Amino acid sequence: MTEIQNAAWRIELEIDENRQDPVGVAAKQALNERGFAIKSPIRSVRGFLLPGILKREAVEIAANKLFADPVTEYARILAPGEVFAGGKNMVLVRRQPGVSDPEGQSATRAMQLLDITLPAGSVVESYRGFRVTGAVDPEVLIRTSGRALCNLVIETVESGDSAIMMHPTPAPQRCPRREIPLLGVDLAQLEQISAQMMLALTGEEMLAVQAFYQKEGREPVDVELETLAQTWSEHCKHKTLTGPVELYIDGEHVRSYDNLLKETVFAATQQLSPEWCWSVFKDNAGVIELTPETGIAIKVETHNHPSALDPYGGAGTGIGGVIRDILGTGLGARPIAAIDVFCVGQSDIQRADLPPGTMHPDRILEGVIAGDDPLQV
Structure with a gap:
């Protein structure tokens, strides 16, 4: 049942062969710079996944009226489960489940303008593709593409000759209130809690959080700890920029800063005024x-x-x-x-x-x- 629900139509758009493909040129350069020598041109692909329950007529309308530029591109439509004949020389880059997909979100809304009704809870997903026009080792292409053409933190790379399924849509879930036992644990346990919850807080910072809740006389809930960790993160608090720094030049200790920002940029601005x-x-x-x-x-x-x-x-x-x-x-x-x-x-x-x-x-x-x-x- 899950495979039927996640089956997908593929709409893949390529620039006409007689036109230049700057994205493909950049992809070839990126692969070559990372040790995968490719002499053949690379053609870039813009791809969209539509729910497999749609009729072909609706998919063709979407491909020709919404996605493809009729002047510069041609559309390739693959039915659910169908495999592209030239897929062995092609890699597909997709966002991982849960990662925001702005193109897919815009396409989902645009489908309504074409009077194409998607099943309840269904969306359109976008992806990118890169097709090598000459002979290539598929395994090496996939391995190198993971370093050169995508970000494996938020994306996946797979071969173009496999059938693609849409990401499953998670069902809404209620999150129960969950207290985190913090008040009576030692430093090692605090550091373990930070690591397990991926709070990225140091032992010293966890001790400060613990002291606060000891004063409050209650255990924190998970949402509170997540909020504190986010607010106290490097990105939000700039702990490195506003923290203590030891300055070394050519191996020699020059000076110490208790707060790098306040003692440099801020101090100079205030002094000059x-x-x-x-x-x-x-x-x-x-x-x-x-x-x-x-x-x-x-x-x-x-x-x-x-x-x-x-x-x-x-x-x-x-x-x-x-x-x-x-x-x-x-x-x-x-x-x-x-x-x-x-x-x-x-x-x-x-x-x-x-x-x-x-x-x-x-x-x-x-x-x-x-x-x-x-x-x-």
Whole structure:
């Protein structure tokens, strides 16, 4: 029954063979740079999965009127369970279950405009594909694509010659109230709770949380701990930027900082206190003087950790946050330009030397640049 419910039509769109394919060119370059030498051109694919219960006529209408650009693309429609003949030389990149799919969400809403009714609870899913036009080793292609063409934290890569099922739709569940026994445990147990719940809080931080609830005289519930962990995370609290740092230059200890931000950028700004700094460290963004009547709001935002996990999404939400904070400064500033600076690790670091689960700096750099492209930064 589950296979019937998750069966899917595949609509795959490719650029006409006589047209250039910049995405395919970039994919070939990415694979070659990561040790998989490919001489044949690569063609990129935009794919959509529709519920298998739909009639072919409805799928063809969606393919031709909604998804395909009739000037530059052609559509390939595969029925549920059908396999593409050239799929062995092709990889498909899909979001993992539960990961937000903006293209799929937009397509789901757009289906209503075509008077195509989806079954209750069903959605349209999007994916990407890359087809090598010449001979290639499928196993090596899949293995290398996992490093070069997708982010395995949020995506999966699979061969194009297998039938694809839609992700199962989870049934709504009620979450019971769950208390976490915190008051009477020792440091080792606190650290274990942090690890098991993936709170990413240190033992010292867990002791502080424990002390708070001991004063309250009750155990915390899981939602409270999750909220504290999120608020106290590196991304939200900037524990590294505002924490103690030891500065070494050429192996020699130069000085110590109790709070790196306050003792450098903040301290220098306060000490200089130029008249043209109208508002600093007060509002959502800093404001400096352009003319006696006009100020410029400037904001920077650190998205190191989100971008390390998902470079594209991390950079996209980062620049979005910068624009949001400009709009929220004073009575509302008007965004007129965006600048961004990307700092990543050394480009010549060997992949074998990377910490487990991390991306190579060149992959992160590619992703964050692409993540800012939609905003034309």
